[in-house]
Amino acid sequence: MNYFFSKNKPKDECGVFGVFNHQKAASLTALGLHALQHRGQDSAGIVTSNKSKFFAHRGMGQVSEVFSDKSILSKLEGNISIGHNRYGTTGESALKNVQPLFSEINIGGLAIAHNGNLTNTNYLKEKLIKNGAIFQSTSDTEVLLHLISTFKGNLLERLIYALESIRGAFSLVLLTKNSLIGVRDPLGIRPLVLGKLGDTHIFSSESCGLDIIGAELIRDIEPGEIVIITDNGIESIKPFKKTFLRPCLFEYIYFSRPDSILQGRNVYNVRKKIGNEMAKENPNDNQIIDAVIPIPDSGNASALGYSKVIKKPFELGIIRNHYTGRTFIEDSSSVRNLSVKLKHNPNVASFKNKNIALIDDSIVRGTTSIKIVEMLKNCGVKKIHMRIASPPVKYPCFYGIDTPTKEELLASKFTISQIKDYIGVDSLKFISLDGVYRALGFEKGRNHEKPMFTDHYFSGDYPIKLIDQESGVKASQLSLLIEPKK
Secondary structure (H helix, E strand, O other), rough: OOOOOOOOOOOOOOEEEEOOOOOOHHHHHHHHHOOOOHHOOOOOEEEEEEOOOEEEEEEOOOOHOOOOOOHHHHOOOEEEEEEEEEEOOOOOHHHOOOOOEEEEEOOOOEEEEEEEEEHHHHHHHHHHHHOOOOOOOOOOOHHHHHHHHHHHOHHHHHHHHHHHHOOOEEEEEOOOOEEEEEEOOOOOOOOOOOEOOOEEEEEEOOOOHHHHHOEEEEEOOOOEEEEEEEOOOEEEEOOOOOOOOEEEHHHHHHHHHOOEEEEOHHHHHHHHHHHHHHHHOOOOHHHHEEEEEOOOOHHHHHHHHHHHHHOEEEOEEEEEEEEEEEOOOOOOOOOHHHOEEEEEEEHHHHOOOOOOEEEEOOOOHHHHHHHHHHHHHHOOOEEEEEEEOOOOOOOOOOEEEEEOOOHHHHHHHHHHHHHHHHHOOOEEEOOHHHHHHOOOOOOOOOOOOOOOOOOOOHHHOOOOOHHHHHOOOOOOHOOOOOOOOO
């Protein structure tokens, strides 16, 4: 697998969206993808069906760029549609990998959009190629299409076979000539929700995709569930023998939009509670802090919760420029250190000659943190006490999050004291993993025997076997569904 590493923050792979039974299905899907833009900015695509033909448009860039011409959406006919935003973790960033992928198989046309990452792609791909399969992309999603096409039976039987063959974290939306299908992995690691707008049903990676079109959130798709929507109604199928809800913890900390609701929890409120817990874990902070400054935007909610507990003012000491797009700064030593000001600029009046708590959601490589700390010091801040609204990120992710290798993760090679010195702050504290769990409503913290969330990037506890990452894996192991600890 080829992993594209972000320099400063973990990145989620993508967002998916699907619409069934609406005359403007493509337009609703484009709006939904726009609301899910934070989940992927590399590319976007939409496939529709008018129950006799399929129509598609895909392109590199953000939704507003790919669908900038209004005539494009008018050509995407039909009342069934699926769409995809991509941030590539597996496969290169190229047009051939833009989803939804589409294929004509012997039971009809099929389009698929995938959020997540498979952990046995290489094994399955090698096996399929030996049996004559021809791959046209480097995306792990194409493996699913090949598995579906090579098995005999109806679409549901083929889909179940494919799902039982793969390992990893995934939420899928699939489109046939006359149906819309949503799928979530057996641990529910990647999110997927079901919504309704009149007689129209919608799948979305997050509830904010429903909000933009005025749809009602019905429920989360359950772990290991297949939901099939046709003109005859909705059918729910649970083919996996063992399932256990263990969603991605980083969705609450960083990935999801703060206005989204995941598993009944408002993300914004969770982040504020994380800030509350972070303050409770550092009871003397109110004696050393004059003002609380978030690194926008992901640090905002936690900073609010933190400031409320320590009873110090919340200040917008750093102003974010939301219109930077892709950087145009040349990679030369004379200007690269100025690049932080493309996105962040100091609001000096809010922190000059003050001791501040600088709040961020995470530290990965520390590149941006170093630049922001240096910028604030140059503008007259007295002391910087950095507080991080997640535990140290020590382990890479292989379930659809783009993180650096273990060797590149700052917390995997340095102690907290060493990270403090490396970044250049006066003190550095991370919230504990138990503190995050308490913010999510589990007063006793993490249940180490049966964790409620997927948190391997903090704990090293990978709930699904990393087949492609390990050597000497036997084929018989593929028949075993990886279950959580009992």
